[in-house]
Amino acid sequence: MNAQASERFIIPIGPQHPALKEPGHFEFTVEGETVTSATVRLGYAHRGIEKGTESRNWTQNLYLLERICGICSHIHATAYAIGVEQLAEVEVPARAQAIREIIAELERVHSHLLWLGVAAHDAGFDTLFMYTWRDRETVMDILEALSGNRVHYSANVLGGVKFDLTDTSISAILKGLEYLEERTHHYRQVVNEDAFFLQRTRDVGTMSHAEALRLGVVGPTARASGVTRDVRVDAPYIAYGDFPVRLQTLAAGDLEARFLVRLDELFDSYRVIRAIIAGLPDGELTAKRMPRKLKAGEVISRVEAPRGELFYYIRSTGGESPDRIKVRTPTLCNMGSVLTQTIGQNLADVPMILVGIDPCFSCNDRAVTVRSATQSGDPRTWTWASLRQYGIDHYRRRMGLDPSRP
Structure with a gap:
């Protein structure tokens, strides 16, 4: 072995590693402390959910698919429900669509606060971690009061939603948003000004606008590089056409920008939830007709999960169960950017670059031959x-x- 080769090492991270709490396996080749190449192996969390949908009926699958991810449970159920309702040619009442949007934005708040705490922990900033996880209890309490559940809310039924908003629940939502908005201002100041935090984020893992387009990244990861892409804006679904969100983008493309974009999205979520409550439509909560058997056909549905575009393909042969359901999650789209952006960075920055895309390994449910x-x-x-x-x-x-x- 020559001298140059002897200075090159392969560092494994995962599937069980202090810097990676979920089952993914990375190998980083380093020369000294600098990463020179990277590979990833996914698939450790394969649970056979896509295959399992084929042996369950349309209603049962609503609750199975909700369990792909605990943090994004509502948006998975919403993406599936939208597709099934299109196949069934069922029109969901406006009030139900508005409630779906409220839950979706509350889930986004929960997801971003949880992620901020995880990222702060990986940066060694455990005070910020404890504060954000304390505050996420506020939104979890709201969701529990609305649905009876803190993780899998099961707010959707095919053709609508299963619960309404009362004066008491509306008051609790508005009170919780007031507190969370105040705390979010503080977190944005910390992320934008704290010298220790900026050492771990500013000019680290920078991805240009052109690179983001080439790699096909989605969600806040893309918007932090100036990509104006958000399914809620580009192709509004549920009630986003009536209660639109404002696109949040930054041009810097580094880790700091990925933090700031998500925090800016929190402020917009607070705004749009208040707007929906102020203009909540009257009407029924569910469609009057939802058939057990769906006509033969295929459909796609696209929604904006907290991490980015979530894509569902649903195929029916005319029975009570789907013939095929395929789910493409945003983590799969964003993972390639990790392998690209770690090249040339210090090994110590790798966990932060990985957490910057807000990865969800349980969403990467893949089949094997x-x-x-x-x-x-x-x-x-x-x-x-x-x-x-x-x-x-x-x-x-x-x-x-x-x-x-x-």
């Missing part, structure tokens, strides 16, 4: 049924049972 060789040496692809049976036989053997017996 398992191949084995038969006794004759010919490879064969395992079917879903054979893979399931292999798992049953494996655990029967571990329990000391004969796998050939039922």
Whole structure:
């Protein structure tokens, strides 16, 4: 090994690592403290949700897909509901659409506050971490009061929503927003002025506007590089046409800008929630007709999750269950930017660049193809049924049972 090669090392991060709390595996090649190349392996969190939807009916899938991600549970259910309602040719009442938007923006507030705390922890700023996680309890209490749940709100039903807003709940929302807005002003000042925090974020992981377009990043990660892209603005859904949001962008493209864009989005979420409450339409909460069986066809639905564009493809063959559902989450779109932006940075900056996209590894539910060789040496692809049976036989053997017996 020559001298130059001896100074090159591969540093693994994940799937279990102090700087990475979720199951993803990265390998960074470093020379000294400088990263020279990066690779990622995803798929550790495969739970078979897409496949599982094929054996459940349209209503059951609403609650299954909500569990793709706890932080983005409502927006997953909303994306699915929009697609199913299009297939069913059902018109959702205006009041239900407005309530869906309120929950979506409250979920965005929760997601951004949670992320800010996680990012502060990775930066070694645990005081900010504890403050933001304390304050996110405010929005979680609001969502629990509305829906009865703090994580999976289950606000949607096919054709509408399952609960209404009362004077008491509206008063609690407005009171909570007043407190959170005051705290957000403080957090923005910290992110924008604290010398320690700026050392970890300013001019770190900079991505230009052209790079952001080339890499196809979405959400706040893209908007921090000046990309004017937001599904809520470009293709309004639910009630965003009546209660529009204001696009928040910055041009710097570094980690600091990614923090500031998300904080600016919090202020706009507070504004739009107040606007919806002030102009909440009257009417029913659900459509009068929602068929059990949907006509044959296919549809796509696009929504803006807190992390960026969430894309659903739904195909029906005319029964009570879908033939295929495909979910593309924003983390998958943004992950490529991590591999690009870490090159040339110090190894110590890698966790911050990763957290800058607000990654969600549980959203990266991906299928795998398992191949084995038969006794004759010919490879064969395992079917879903054979893979399931292999798992049953494996655990029967571990329990000391004969796998050939039922």
